Amino acid sequence: MECLLNFSGTLTLQEFQKYQWHYKFRAVIYGMMSYFIFWMGIGYFVQYNLLGMIVILILLTISFGSALFVGNRRTKREYKDNKRLSAMTSHYIFKDTGITISNPTGSTQYDWSEIRQIREYNDMFLLYITRKMAIIIPKRFIGSQEKLVEFRDMLNNHYQYSKIKLRK
The missing domain is CATH 1.20.58 (Methane Monooxygenase Hydroxylase; Chain G, domain 1)
Known part of the structure; x- marks a missing residue:
């Protein structure tokens, strides 16, 4: 993959x-x-x-x-x-099948179908797994403006529900 x-x-x-x-x-x-x-x-x-x-x-x-x-x-x-939040670096890997988040204590994998909602704010993306839990992705993790555009395109292509709120 x-x-x-x-x-x-x-x-x-x-x-x-x-x-x-x-x-x-x-x-x-x-x-x-x-x-x-x-x-x-x-x-x-x-x-x-x-x-x-x-x-x-x-x-x-x-x-x-x-x-x-x-x-x-x-x-x-x-x-x-x-x-896991405060002291460890997390690695985010996005594939056609889903998202893998790993850190020194282990890794977690999410299928794209598990993402309920996506929100973009000025400084971060929130990918909601449940109504009360989200994958927090600060934009500074992504890096350049080109990668940010690539990330938005990837979300649009792989997220299959209507609850996506991204900036243009």
Whole structure:
């Protein structure tokens, strides 16, 4: 089987945090909106004065900040505890049959049919294996702009579902 493309790299904490943010973005936004609407509704029905509404907004801001702080600490701990992410270089090999990811502890192989969704962001590609788990491929792993175009073409040619969001 012919190797279409290969590259390697070690994921940084910042890249892992960006992945977590992309993954959790909708949930965070919906949660914030729901929480805001709930407390503003309480304030409206209890008929707080302006000072009461300001206090509610301050409490909302503190609670959102706390939630983001706790989430960030959890992400850092998860990255630090997962040695495959934080301390090892992973090698990515793309073939007609699928994707192989190897590092010093072993290798994992995915068929193209196992990829549920592909997303491209400014600095990374996310190839979702499940709704909650993705192969994280920072663009810096790929290298040059030519290889990036080649990588996009390969994804378009081998990914058989409609849930692909790549940049032009």
